[in-house]
Amino acid sequence: MESTQDIVKKISDAGLKITPQRVTVLQMLCKLKNHPTADELFAEVSQILPGLSPTTIYNTLDTFVEKGLIKRVKTDADVMRYDAITDHHHHLYCAVSDRMEDYFDPELDRILSDYFNKKQISGFSVSDIRLQLMGDFNENNKN
């Protein structure tokens, strides 16, 4: 889906130098849909680039977040996770399995932005509305 060309262009457009580490990290983050942690990314990218330093993972992710190429996401658990999808979206999250999936819903977004256009919150101006839908992935109902 996301070609190496696109990846390279994204990094380049952000004014960053193209390095194997950066390309591979971003590529891996695009491929993994599970909102991985720095540690998970380190494990995956290490297989492609042996000798990779954990520091590079943290540096790279921070830089990408700073440049808006990726986003941080958090769950109820303790570790930071990362998301290659920067377009506005929400998350389905199961606290038991700590599994998190993307949820896109333009109709819902319309309803919410209409609502908050009418209803002003005193002392606070809303710039982004993020939903976390808590629940269960029906991993049983697999007949």
Place this chain on the structure above:
Amino acid sequence: MESTQDIVKKISDAGLKITPQRVTVLQMLCKLKNHPTADELFAEVSQILPGLSPTTIYNTLDTFVEKGLIKRVKTDADVMRYDAITDHHHHLYCAVSDRMEDYFDPELDRILSDYFNKKQISGFSVSDIRLQLMGDFNENNKN
């Protein structure tokens, strides 16, 4: 607002022993509206109970979460925060100041639960809808 009697009853009803540490932690968490971290709680509660161990803060908070007396909340920053309000509510959050405030809105909740009653998400059953309203507290507009 929240009397010591109430605090004690809450802890007791959860099947836990009443200790000065637990009473003071829960009392402090009720008083502080800023969704404090374990560290902030340790600092505050230490003033009342000198000799308090950080471990006790972590133990106590974990126990309270387990028993449903308090909730964990997360921001985009790295540290876990805690919330004495267990009733359903949402959060206003400013990423710049890392400030987080409670937001109650039954009308919105109605709209959302109506929406998700109609619109089923395949493979996922929603049990709780949490909004994080990103934005700015208008800390300038103080004339």
Place this chain on the structure above:
DNA sequence: AAGTTAGTTTGTAATATTTACAATTTAGAA
């Protein structure tokens, strides 16, 4: 009221995650 004990707290050490920093390497401009 004293005795008993399971539950709680404490202190220390370990783990996990993340950051700081200086030396080395490298991408990409000149």
Place this chain on the structure above:
DNA sequence: TTCTAAATTGTAAATATTACAAACTAACTT
């Protein structure tokens, strides 16, 4: 090809949290 700012690496430090065993205590029993 040369040069340099930027990036990566390795190590050590900081931060946040957890594990664990000894000491203590709330509250039940007598």
